[in-house]
Amino acid sequence: MHHHILNVVEYSRVLSEVLSRVKPTDEEQKRILSVAERVVSAIRRRGGRFVDVVVAGSAARGTNLRGSSDVDVFLLYPRDVPREEMEREALEIGKSVSERYELRYAEHPYVTAFVDGVEVDVVPAYSIQPGEPIISATDRTPLHQRYVSQRxxxxxxxxxxxxxxxxxxxxxxxxxxxxxxxxxxxxxxxxxxxxxxxxxxxxxxxxxxxxxxxxxxxxxxxxxxxxxxxxxxxxxxxxxxxxxxxxxxxxxxxxxxxxxxxxxxxFFPDDAPLNPQHLKDIMLQRKTTYLFVLSSYPPGVSPDIVWGEIKRFSKYIRRRMEEYGYEVMNSAAWTDEKEHVALLVELAGGHTAFVVKRRGPPVFDRENSRRFLERHRDAFFGPYVEGGRWYVDVPRAVPSPEVAVYRTVVEAVQNRSVGRHVAGELSKGFEVVRGRAILPFYVRNRSFARWFSSFVVRRPPWLKR
The missing domain is CATH 1.10.1410.30 (CCA tRNA nucleotidyltransferase, domain 2)
Incomplete structure (x- = not known):
């Protein structure tokens, strides 16, 4: 690997260009930190049962990227303050920081206040020393702050x-x-x-x-x-x-x-969606069948929960389609985290055979052979002997891929094989869309278009031709 020496000039040219684009400007950085200072001094003036106020997050450590202006302000409480009381006080304090705020939920409920275009999270945590047992997950963050700023x-x-x-x-x-x-x-x-x-x-x-x-x-x-x-x-x-x-x-x-x-x-991949005509050509070239399940995003549920549910559900759909006898090339899930949820499965080949081959017992097993022949007396194709066994070709139980996907979704909602938030939306309604019929949705929804384009192209944009 001799390329390290070879490219020193090349590396530094690329990296300084990248920094000039991703490093916050001095004024952006000043604005974020002055907002943080103002919030902290307002909180200290107000007072409460907390013993310390710590500014954490990447902006405070000087490792933030341009345009990601978020600041975490931690209110540290002694261990003897009950959790409910700590949460209640921290919410009140958080709301007092700005007229504009949102309530959010992680390990504790907390307030995100909007101050001069900066998002400030006001989060309660217990004050602990390194190595002491953690009471709640947020307790670590102030320690992370201390560790990183020292090292x-x-x-x-x-x-x-x-x-x-x-x-x-x-x-x-x-x-x-x-x-x-x-x-x-x-x-x-x-x-x-x-x-x-x-x-x-x-x-x-x-x-x-x-x-x-x-x-x-x-x-x-x-x-x-x-x-x-x-x-x-x-x-x-x-x-x-x-x-x-x-x-x-x-x-x-x-x-x-x-x-x-x-x-x-x-660093800056070209992730523009394919134009619809080009997308159509690629879909035709692949000669596979794309099936989409479109539904609504469950309102008020955090993206982490929804992504978890749809990623698991996507694996479930894949498994069920394979059980129906389809060859699944790919399956995936997407949501814009606001309105839409989409599940996608790509099947090899446009159409699968109308019949599937069922294996029977060895001819020499008289008892089971008799039963097999009895059961398939009226078979359309067979029974026949192949390699010492009985076989029969039976019509496929589910003729079309759309029907198979549709049944899979309905069944999953009924037997709770899909997470409850997504199931709730699916039970209100969903649509199964095949192949190019997805184009109107693709054209309307840029975030979906970007995702589906990269799914269809498969090749990561950083990989050199």
């Missing part, structure tokens, strides 16, 4: 930004169920461990799962995940637990490719 050098902050932008460009940035990728905190730990963006890429290009990284050498549990990065503030936790094998593989592949030929396309 991350000033010149490494931009390295974190490069890593985030790279992961975002290849589609694996974010720990939500939608992405199953790398969190911002994980990016920071990787830079602390390997020193720089290129350092992380060089290491990653040679990873083979299971990959195990323990910055402080204090792992206190056994982990089964493909990538393990032990949380330095909580040695029982794997920060990389959300990273799926697939996301890990995409990162490893892209890291190797980038080192071979650095380019902006890794």
């Amino acid at each position: 991350l050098a000033e010149e490494q902050k931009d390295e974190v930004r490069l890593l985030k932008a790279f992961l975002k460009g290849i589609g694996v940035y974010g720990a939500e169920i939608r992405t199953e990728g790398f969190s911002g905190y994980l990016c920071e730990l990787l830079i602390i461990h390997y020193g720089s963006f290129l350092g992380v890429l060089r290491a990653a290009s040679r990873w083979r799962p299971p990959v195990f990284i323990d910055l402080e050498g204090r792992a206190a549990a056994r982990f089964e995940d493909p990538l393990v990065v032990v949380d330095p503030v909580d040695p029982r936790r794997n920060v990389a637990a959300p990273v799926s094998l697939n996301s890990l593989a995409v990162f490893v592949a892209a890291a190797g490719e980038f080192l071979e030929s650095p380019s902006l396309r890794f």
Whole structure:
């Protein structure tokens, strides 16, 4: 691997261009931090049972990307304050920060206040020391803040930004169920461990799962995940637990490719949807059958829950279609997290045979043979002997793929094989759409168009021709 020396100039040209696009401007950064300071001093003036107010999040650590202006303000409470009381007070304080706010729910209910175009999350947590047992998941975040600000050098902050932008460009940035990728905190730990963006890429290009990284050498549990990065503030936790094998593989592949030929396309992929005519041509070329189930997004339910339900349901549909005798090439799920939910299954070949072959007992097993022949006395094709066994060709129970998908959905809603929020919407109504009939929806819905285009094209935009 001699390319590292060869491309030094090339690397720095690409990386400085990337930074000029993804690093927040000085004024953006100043605005975010001054909003954070104003909010903190307002909260301190107001007072309460909290013992400290801590600003956390990537903006506070100087590792945020341009345009992602969110700040987390943590109210730290002593352990003896009951949870209900802590949550109630934190909500009141959160609402007092700004006229414009939303209530959101994670481990605790919390308020997102909108102040001068900055989203400020006001979150309650218990004040704990590193190594003490965690009471609620949010308790770790202030400790993460402390750890990263102590360990991350000033010149490494931009390295974190490069890593985030790279992961975002290849589609694996974010720990939500939608992405199953790398969190911002994980990016920071990787830079602390390997020193720089290129350092992380060089290491990653040679990873083979299971990959195990323990910055402080204090792992206190056994982990089964493909990538393990032990949380330095909580040695029982794997920060990389959300990273799926697939996301890990995409990162490893892209890291190797980038080192071979650095380019902006890794960071800023061209993800414009195909024009409808071109999409139609590709669908015809593939000679497969695309089937879509379209339904509504369950109002007020968090995207993480909905993505979890539709990803599991997509696997269920695939399994059922295979049981019906179809060859499934691909299955997938999509939602815009607002109005629509779509499930997709792609079947090999336009039409499957009208009959399926059923295997019977060996001819030499007289008892079972007699039963088999009795049962298939009126068979349309057969019974016949092949390789010492009886066979019969019987008409397929479900003739068309649409009917099979339709039945699968109805049945899943009835026997609760689909998560309850999505099931609720499906029971109100859904539509099964075949092949090119999806085009009107495709044209109306840009987010769907982008997703379906990349699904049809299959090839990641960073992969060089």
